[in-house]
Amino acid sequence: MRRRSRIQSALADVGTADFDAVDVARLKPVGQRPSLGRYVAALWGRRYFIWADARARAFSGNRDTILGRFWLVGRPILDGLMFYVIFGVILGTSNGVPNYIGFLLIGVFMFSFTGRALTGGSTVMVGGKTLIRAFSFPRAAIPLGLVIREAISMFPVVLTMMAMILLIPPHANVTWRWALFPLVFVLQVLFNAGLVLYAARLTNAIPDMRMLMSFFSGLWRYGSGVMFSLDRFITHPTVLEILQLNPAYCALELSRELLLYGTTPDLKLWLTLAAWAVFTPIFGFLYFWQAEEEYGRE
Template sequence: MSTESFPMTWLDRAYDAYVRSSHVVSAQQLSTLSPVGQRPTLGKYIGQLRQRRHFIWADARAKALGSQRGTLLGNAWLIVKPMLDALVFFIIFGLLLQTSRGIENFIGYLIIGVTLFPPLQRAITGGGQVIKNGRNMIRGFSFPRAVLPISYTLRSAIDTLPPLAAVLLLVMILPPHAWPTWHWLLVAPIFLLQMMFSLGLTFFAARITTLFPDMRNIWPFLTQFWFYGSGVFFSYERFINHPAMLAFMDVNPGYLILTMYRNCILYSTMPDVRSWVMLLAWSLGTAALGFVFFWAKEVSYGVER
């Protein structure tokens, strides 16, 4: 016998009404919907990042100081490696090539350059890998992708603190000695501006590498040129006599950062106003432009390539 011959009970009618009403969406509900995968506005994007600030900090802390796990000396390599690098450069460039002539406290000069410039290189080489390394997280969760570059930069900042402390200790121990003065307090704002500049570099490198994966192999060569061209183990004035070229080299942010560190730590000299303005412009400008540059391609970072 057909089921249509049985009259509907009140329970059947209630269930049928519920099913029909559950498929009805009001105009107000429709207005709150947004397309899946659409890039949020810049203001909303910043708000989403702010909501995840605790996760960003926790992720950075969890991964910090972990690059040497599994080695015998562990995190001691964070300090030992820059010192070994400084020793190699001192023998090659200081003793054999005599680039130390005319530089006061060349040992301290070299240690600061070899220790505090590589974080800028890693902002580019490591920054180019953050989207690739975070691919599993991108697949599994919905979140603003800028979380990854910001977390990476915070992790890099934490990793740089032990070598920075070692630099301050070594310039006191090794002759000619550099003793602490109030100028050493200026190391903190220089460090913060350096990390802000590094964040901008990471934003740029992350987007460019995502669009052009071959850049992962090119960044190390470009940053090596930058390393050797930033006065890490020599002074420009000794090799360049052309005023225009000197002025051009002087705006190099890598050289500017190292010079400001050296003035404060080694020579007890406060960097001039021009240096502060230039570093502030490089840091804020690179961070702001890099953030917008990265945000503009937000929806492309989850696309499989």
Template sequence: MSDTTTSNESNNPLGLSSIPSVSSEGLVPVGRRASLNSYIAALWNRRHFILAESRAKMSGSTKRNLLGYGWMFLNPILSVMAYWFIFGFILQTSRGVENFLGFLVVGVFFFQYTGKSMTGGTGAIRSGASMIRGFQFPRAALPISTVVRNFLDFIPTVLVMFILIAIIPPLESITWRVILIFPIIALQTVFNLGLACLLARVGHKLPDVSNFMSIVNRFWLYGSGVMFVIDDKLAGHPQLLAAMQFNPMYSYLELTRNSLLYGVDSPWWMWASAVLWAFGLLIVGFLYFWRGEESYGRF
């Protein structure tokens, strides 16, 4: 028997097979923040999971109601009726506003799209705590899933909006500018993604922020020109008017109204504001969320 065999038997007296060694190259601890390129690639690889989860939450919320998907149409319509009664009929903010009901429909429908993404994004990490503890995945999938779900809810309401505008007098003459609705919705969706990612980390660090979201949402609603024309009400306060026009929702609502209701061209600065807000907030919000990736498993 060779010396090599004798040496191996002395080192392994029980005759067990040797344990293979594994290189640690390329391995990272669980929860460690990946590089930005790897993180984005991982999100893209889980796009089907994000879409499936969004659809599951969407169907799960509707099954709990007797009318099911009907509330996707009734909620914005009832909101429009309530705002019309208070602001249009009682407070008479409809004076001087061409097609006030259409003006209100666009404002309510489009603002609710962003408002839901804001409140849902704020609680995305805490509502997904069990999933974070049980699975390893890019945590940005949670706020993104919230926005995707709201987008899926929003599409049918856009169809309802078109029907309401088409049948409620005064009837508007449709121009080629109606196709601009699609890039406007795309820009607003990009803006919602950035907003949800930004607030998801803020809501995780400061849980009490979620209690203020309804107040912030209401203040933002009144400051975005949903129920009245800001330009008329603040004509005597140019600095306040400029601050209100800097509001991203003001640009998205006015672009939609000009393209769909009034058939006129929007000023270039309004398009520039919509683009800068959308992609600027997406970059800032996503990077801010990504830098906190390691902390989302701690509650």
């Protein structure tokens, strides 16, 4: 009886209690896309986390293998050796190319940077779904973290490439133009950032596109003059000019001119790569932001 009376008393107190009204108009759906300004501000506020996470993961991609970090450098070296045998020796594309070994090494090492950005961007949102569902944060932090991670992991790769073109005959010579190479690298990083943002949203919307990214990366490699000089095989001037607008081609040619041949690159190469490096990340960021509400959904 006492228990029943206590329950009745509690119900009576609830019936007479005052409740504050909730302003429903101030409530917002979880995961709703914020304005562009607020989105950028939120992303900037998490810059230290993005940097720390990217730095921690930079060399962890091959941790389940015996040689571990060696494969960051070992894979491009093996690719370069394979391409040298096939294209340089068997097909004879090395004819007429000064220092073909250095030409090929720069092509393979530097293109691998952009190739990994493309294929990594195609799977980055799938790998981040657990994080997306657990926390509220700007989703662009995930692909941008990948870009930073790949850029950090490229430092030993670039140093190895430089050492190889200096040590393997015919040797390259260090000139003042080597000081301009970091600018090429920065422009390539910016272009890769836009590429990753485009690939991340596109493959999140159309998962089947992930199956095509490796194919497209291989096709892109052949159209960028990684293993051979384009002007030797492309005789039509209009087609050659279109292919030379390729940002990967511009990055490779600038790197070769500066590091291998010690010459000042054509201004057109600089302007073309700079245009790609400015507009690709801007439009890629806007393209990614517009689908902010879609990431993490089943």
